[in-house]
Amino acid sequence: MSPASHTGDLDAVTAPDLRERGSLKWTGIDQDRNQDQDQDTIGAWVAEMDFGTAPEVTAALHAAVQDGRFGYLPPGRRADLALTCAQWQQRRYGWAVAPEQVQPVSDVLTALELTIRHFTRPGSPVILPTPAYMPFLTTPPLHGRAVLEVPMATDGGQYVLDLDGLDRAYRAGGQLLILCNPANPVGRVLTAGELAAVTAVVDRHGGRVFADEIHAPLVYPGHRHVPYASTSGTAAGHTLTATAASKAWDLPGLKCGQVITSNQADAAAWEVVGSSASVAASQLGAVAATAAYRSGERWLDGILGYLDRSRLALGELLAAHLPELGYRPPEGTYLAWLDCRALAALDGTAPGGGDPAEFFRRHAGVAVVDGAECGQAGRGYVRLNFATPLPILRQAVTRMAEAAAGQRR
Numbered sequence: 163m164s165p166a167s168h169t170g171d172l173d174a175v176t177a178p179d180l181r182e183r184g185s186l187k188w189t190g191i192d193q194d195r196n197q198d199q200d201q202d203t204i205g206a207w208v209a210e211m212d213f214g215t216a217p218e219v220t221a222a223l224h225a226a227v228q229d230g231r232f233g234y235l236p237p238g239r240r241a242d243l244a245l246t247c248a249q250w251q252q253r254r255y256g257w258a259v260a261p262e263q264v265q266p267v268s269d270v271l272t273a274l275e276l277t278i279r280h281f282t283r284p285g286s287p288v289i290l291p292t293p294a295y296m297p298f299l300t301t302p303p304l305h306g307r308a309v310l311e312v313p314m315a316t317d318g319g320q321y322v323l324d325l326d327g328l329d330r331a332y333r334a335g336g337q338l339l340i341l342c343n344p345a346n347p348v349g350r351v352l353t354a355g356e357l358a359a360v361t362a363v364v365d366r367h368g369g370r371v372f373a374d375e376i377h378a379p380l381v382y383p384g385h386r387h388v389p390y391a392s393t394s395g396t397a398a399g400h401t402l403t404a405t406a407a408s409k410a411w412d413l414p415g416l417k418c419g420q421v422i423t424s425n426q427a428d429a430a431a432w433e434v435v436g437s438s439a440s441v442a443a444s445q446l447g448a449v450a451a452t453a454a455y456r457s458g459e460r461w462l463d464g465i466l467g468y469l470d471r472s473r474l475a476l477g478e479l480l481a482a483h484l485p486e487l488g489y490r491p492p493e494g495t496y497l498a499w500l501d502c503r504a505l506a507a508l509d510g511t512a513p514g515g516g517d518p519a520e521f522f523r524r525h526a527g528v529a530v531v532d533g534a535e536c537g538q539a540g541r542g543y544v545r546l547n548f549a550t551p552l553p554i555l556r557q558a559v560t561r562m563a564e565a566a567a568g569q570r571r
């Protein structure tokens with residue numbers, strides 16, 4: 163089956179079908195906030211996709227369930243996961259990773275917590291380019307760490323890292339930089355040149371990097387994911403990389419991420435501090451991730467083709483119906499970052515006054531993420547998840563446009 167025919171029926175999936183399937187994205191919505199009770203809210207918030215997963219993953223899970231593989235992650239499965247993850251890194255991104263460098267972990271946020279606790283100076287602040295994935299702002303304080311927000315700069319309408327800002331954050335005492343690439347929510351895929359510039363800043367201060375590359379498989383034509391730790395010995399020496407199959411193959415509830423170490427000292431330290439986290443990775447999650455890395459590429463590329471059309475279609479829809487919104491199709495991820503600041507001005511009297519996510523939730527019945535949750539730099543923006551059938555995406559934009567028109571009247 164060609165990738166196209168694989169995904170050809172995605173358009174036919176309806177919102178009631180998706181509610182019936184019962185994902186968090188579609189059912190974890192407070193419907194009471196929707197003021198037009200005639201229409202159910204469209205789920206476009208949490209980073210889940212509406213496309214199921216690769217048939218190879220489903221088959222592997224069926225076999226594991228049939229065999230009753232519900233115990234702790236055994237060494238054979240763990241080795242298979244490490245091998246296929248390493249092969250994926252080599253095949254897809256050209257990064258030569260030895261299986262011994264790959265360690266299982268329940269999820270990427272757990273990897274971040276362990277990194278903060280065990281790989282940084284006690285009490286040192288965490289450096290975070292913003293807008294950022296929401297838990298990156300809330301997780302460090304749980305460990306007594308301040309977050310030094312470094313708003314990204316823009317260059318020709320494109321988000322870029324503010325290298326001087328990063329430098330200042332290190333001088334202010336920060337030690338660990340969270341480098342999320344491809345970037346949630348802004349959709350940038352950093353080039354090798356941009357990554358080298360980051361390395362120079364980090365190295366100047368003896369800093370560390372937590373490279374979150376969970377969205378790496380989701381990169382569009384014309385862009386290329388470059389694993390940060392693969393770019394130089396210096397980068398490898400100060401980086402812990404975290405990844406997972408959970409975004410690209412939509413498996414986040416199965417709880418299996420991977421940490422990739424890239425120097426001897428970190429590998430030895432992770433053996434110790436990561437041992438309980440590796441037990442917390444689920445066996446079914448490892449089965450699914452292994453199948454995804456080993457034989458899920460064809461399905462993924464079909465989905466990427468669909469998402470590629472959707473990210474461009476979203477631009478056309480917004481230009482036609484909601485031109486006040488700023489949007490640049492992302493280079494990676496299935497998240498659209500919408501600049502609603504022009505709309506917020508129109509929306510001064512709306513309930514939720516100036517909060518565009520609340521506005522769209524109440525008046526359009528579309529649940530998106532409030533950009534303010536992504537840091538100060540996200541105020542006036544929303545994050546919209548477009549990994550949904552195109553007819554539903556069209557309906558979401560139409561509803562958002564009608565709600566905005568209602569404000570203008």
Ligand SMILES: Cc1ncc(COP(=O)(O)O)c(C=O)c1O
Pocket residue numbers: 209268269270271272295342346374376377406408414419
């Ligand atoms: C950039 C990024 N990192 C981490 C996560 C969470 O991953 P996990 O469920 O493995 O903790 C997400 C989820 O959307 C994400 O987008």
